[in-house]
Amino acid sequence: MNLNAVWALLLREAKIFFREKERIVSILISPLLFLFVMGQGMSGGQSPVPGYTYQQFIFPGILAMVILFTSITYGLYIIWDKRLDFLKEVLAAPISRATLFFGKTLGGMLGAIIETLMLLVIGALFILPMGPLQVLLALAAAFPVAYMITNLGLTIGAKMKSMEGFGLVMSFLTWPMFFFSGALFDLAGAAPYIRAVSMANPVTYAVDLLRIIMLGRGHFSAWTDLSAIAVFCLLTTAVGIAAFGKLQQEK
Amino acid sequence: MAAIVTSNLVKRYAEVTAVDGVSLEIPEGEVFGLLGPNGAGKTTLISMLSTLVRPTSGTALVAGRDINREPLEVRRNIGIVFQEPSVDDLLTGRENLYLHSMLYGVPRAEIAGRIDRMLEMVKLADRAGSLVKTYSGGMRRRLEIARGLIHKPRILFLDEPTLGLDPASRKAVWSHIRELRATHNTTIILTTHYMEEADSLADRIGIINRGRIIELGTPDALKRKVGRDLVFVTGALNADAVRALPFVQSVEREGGRYKISIEDSGVNLQALLNAGGRIDEVEVRRVTLDDVFLKFAGQQISDDAEEHAEGIFERVAVNKAVGR
Numbered sequence: 001m002n003l004n005a006v007w008a009l010l011l012r013e014a015k016i017f018f019r020e021k022e023r024i025v026s027i028l029i030s031p032l033l034f035l036f037v038m039g040q041g042m043s044g045g046q047s048p049v050p051g052y053t054y055q056q057f058i059f060p061g062i063l064a065m066v067i068l069f070t071s072i073t074y075g076l077y078i079i080w081d082k083r084l085d086f087l088k089e090v091l092a093a094p095i096s097r098a099t100l101f102f103g104k105t106l107g108g109m110l111g112a113i114i115e116t117l118m119l120l121v122i123g124a125l126f127i128l129p130m131g132p133l134q135v136l137l138a139l140a141a142a143f144p145v146a147y148m149i150t151n152l153g154l155t156i157g158a159k160m161k162s163m164e165g166f167g168l169v170m171s172f173l174t175w176p177m178f179f180f181s182g183a184l185f186d187l188a189g190a191a192p193y194i195r196a197v198s199m200a201n202p203v204t205y206a207v208d209l210l211r212i213i214m215l216g217r218g219h220f221s222a223w224t225d226l227s228a229i230a231v232f233c234l235l236t237t238a239v240g241i242a243a244f245g246k247l248q249q250e251k
Numbered sequence: 252m253a254a255i256v257t258s259n260l261v262k263r264y265a266e267v268t269a270v271d272g273v274s275l276e277i278p279e280g281e282v283f284g285l286l287g288p289n290g291a292g293k294t295t296l297i298s299m300l301s302t303l304v305r306p307t308s309g310t311a312l313v314a315g316r317d318i319n320r321e322p323l324e325v326r327r328n329i330g331i332v333f334q335e336p337s338v339d340d341l342l343t344g345r346e347n348l349y350l351h352s353m354l355y356g357v358p359r360a361e362i363a364g365r366i367d368r369m370l371e372m373v374k375l376a377d378r379a380g381s382l383v384k385t386y387s388g389g390m391r392r393r394l395e396i397a398r399g400l401i402h403k404p405r406i407l408f409l410d411e412p413t414l415g416l417d418p419a420s421r422k423a424v425w426s427h428i429r430e431l432r433a434t435h436n437t438t439i440i441l442t443t444h445y446m447e448e449a450d451s452l453a454d455r456i457g458i459i460n461r462g463r464i465i466e467l468g469t470p471d472a473l474k475r476k477v478g479r480d481l482v483f484v485t486g487a488l489n490a491d492a493v494r495a496l497p498f499v500q501s502v503e504r505e506g507g508r509y510k511i512s513i514e515d516s517g518v519n520l521q522a523l524l525n526a527g528g529r530i531d532e533v534e535v536r537r538v539t540l541d542d543v544f545l546k547f548a549g550q551q552i553s554d555d556a557e558e559h560a561e562g563i564f565e566r567v568a569v570n571k572a573v574g575r
Contacts, residue, residue: 008353016341089337089398092301093354094327248304 001102005095009103010110017111027070027115031062035127048186049215056128060210061183063138066119067112067146068181068203072174074108075153079163087247097244101154105240108150109143116142128214137213144229145206151236152202158243181207187219202232254279254406254438255300257311262295262304262462269295271462272309277440277455279405282432284453284470285442286540288548292462293442294334297408300440301331314405327356330404334411334442336391340384344375344394347383348401355402369397372427389420396424400431406438407431413448421448428452446540456540460548474538477546478512482523482535485509489528496526512538 017024039055039062047057081087090100120138124130130138156169180194181203187195198204209225212218218225255277262270270292277283285293298304300313302322311318314328338347345366352362370376373393383391396412409428413421429452431437443449449456450470458466458473466473478500485508493511494502498519500512513519516535524530 002356004353004356004359008350011353012339012342012346012350015346019341086337086339088303088331088333089339089351090354091303092326092329092331093351094323094356095354096323 002095002099005093005099006103006106009090009100010106013104013107014110017114024111024115024118027066027073028118030069031066031119032122034062034065035059035123039127048189049211049217052128052215057215058184059123059128060138060214061181061207063116063119063123063142063210064145064181064183064203064207065178066115067142067206068149068178069174070112070115071108071146071149072153072169074111075150075155076157076160076166076169078104078154078157079160079166083163091247097247098241101151101241101244104154105147105150108153109146112146112150113139113142116146130214134213138210141206141209141213144233145202145209148202148229148232148236151233151240155236155240155243158240158247177201177203180204182219183207202229205229205232252279252315253277253312254281255311255313255440257300257309259309260296260299260306260311261308262292262299263307268462270299270306273459273462273464275457275464275467277438279438280432280436281454282428282439282441282452284449284456285440285459286444286446286449286456286544287442287459288444291459293459294410295462296459297331297410297440297442301329301408302326328405329408330355330399330402330406331408332396332399332410332412334414336388336395338383338391338394338398341382343380343382344370344386344390345379347394348398351398352401357402365401369401373397374423388415389417392416393420393424396427400427403435404437406440409439409441411442411444413443413445425452446544450540458540458544458547460544465547466543470540473540473543477538477542479514479538480512480516480535481538481542482511482513482516482520482533483508484511484527484530484533486527486531487529489526492526492528493523496523499523508532 035055035058039053039058042054047054049057078087093100117139120130120135124135156173160166160169180197180201182190182198183203187198187204187208190198205220205225205228208218208220209222209229212222212225220228253276255275257273257275260270260273261268273292273296285296287293295304299306300311300318302318302325306319313325316324316328318325338344339350342350348366348369349362352365357365366379367376370379373396375390375393375397378386378390383394386394392412392415396409399407399409412428413424416424425448428439428441432439441449441452453470455467455469456473457464466476483505488509490502490509493499493509496519498514500514503510511523513523520535524533
């Protein structure tokens with residue numbers, strides 16, 4: 001692993017992230033709509049966790065949603081890089097594909113973590129009062145979650161030929177991953193087939209872990225969540241490095 | 252030691268064979284020009300040598316390393332200036348050079364100094380802090396060249412390095428290339444479809460057409476294969492009499508006039524005109540690499556007449572500049 005190269009790749013993403021301020025804001029729009037419009041609108045609805053409103057109940061899920069969408073979108077953006085030839089410069093560099101993959105993933109995590117932090121602050125102030133420890137733990141949990149989802153996005157992006165596939169991935173992967181994660185409902189009360197799909201969905205464990213941190217109650221135990229996330233992290237690392245190994249200049 | 256040895260390199264895509272069995276040997280320190288029309292396979296060949304594209308069959312040693320088995324080692328020894336701009340729009344010129352230096356393992360202590368020198372060389376020092384998306388096409392190209400050179404590669408690939416540059420910038424790039432070879436003994440592989448560029452820079456030229464190297468040699472040797480001078484004649488030429496002259500290499504019809512290639516027009520033109528019969532118009536010029544290409548590939552390299560005209564003008568200017 002070439003640390004200078006990883007640093008360079010991360011630095012590039014950081015600079016671009018902070019230069020594209022519109023992007024930072026636009027990513028936060030849909031989670032805020034969910035939180036403040038849907039969460040408010042359904043405030044009469046029953047919260048599955050006693051002592052919390054529905055809006056408070058879905059907050060951990062919405063946080064996972066931000067990580068999911070930021071990370072996947074970032075990963076898929078590598079198709080643009082391919083198109084615009086930026087990637088050539090990096091592919092021709094004397095760094096291993098594992099280094100490239102790791103640097104890219106860290107770059108993607110950076111965006112997801114910053115978005116998470118922003119939403120956590122908004123949430124702690126307006127929705128769900130949290131102590132500093134809870135905020136820190138939630139932020140810490142965001143790291144492995146962002147890692148595995150960015151890996152997934154990069155892997156798909158590396159395999160995809162054109163940006164047209166972007167919408168397909170969003171419709172057939174990202175949104176289902178969100179809806180089947182239990183972000184908006186309690187898995188315990190869900191139909192068996194929904195529960196079965198959810199069990200295979202990495203986002204489920206992310207939502208559950210965040211819920212344990214913030215609400216003190218989840219569907220699984222924290223250890224189950226952490227183990228599942230660890231397995232998905234390892235799996236996506238292996239698959240992602242293999243996909244990057246096959247990356248070639250197109251045309 | 253040879254910088255590059257290729258053996259029977261082939262790259263086939265679904266519909267076309269882009270590179271069709273290229274075997275080459277390029278010694279260290281040589282400036283090798285790869286000359287051919289668009290789509291001849293130049294870029295694909297370079298992409299394979301720089302490990303960006305895997306060959307369908309065959310292999311190559313670049314800096315003594317196999318492109319198929321040790322791509323990372325190959326990449327440690329090379330620099331590339333791409334045909335299409337690959338500098339990062341959202342970063343400044345200086346940031347582009349910094350990131351590249353980090354990626355290519357330039358010692359940290361040297362990075363700042365080298366960036367300054369490079370920016371000075373390509374005359375971008377005053378715009379180094381601006382985002383690249385505000386640069387003109389020529390500025391991007393110059394930045395790209397600075398980037399390709401900053402890690403001092405042993406072997407440098409330049410894919411159409413002066414495409415889209417104005418004549419002044421083009422000449423600046425040429426002098427950088429010459430300097431680089433002189434000071435670092437860098438092996439340079441240059442693709443171009445500008446004849447005068449290959450002619451003035453390259454030690455040897457490989458003419459490539461439809462994925463094959465059809466001719467290989469020094470610019471002068473290649474041109475001698477056509478003759479030294481070309482005489483274009485309109486009128487009722489006595490072609491047989493002309494053909495019989497000892498200094499005449501060939502006589503062909505071309506577009507309503509005769510194209511006669513001869514050894515030395517300064518000495519022989521009068522004799523040619525005396526033997527030629529009734530001649531209305533005469534035009535004499537030196538053989539160019541375009542003539543070489545026309546002879547061996549049966550077509551002209553540049554389909555753009557304007558570009559070609561500019562090319563001739565450029566060649567004269569450059570020859571004066573280097574005192575030839």
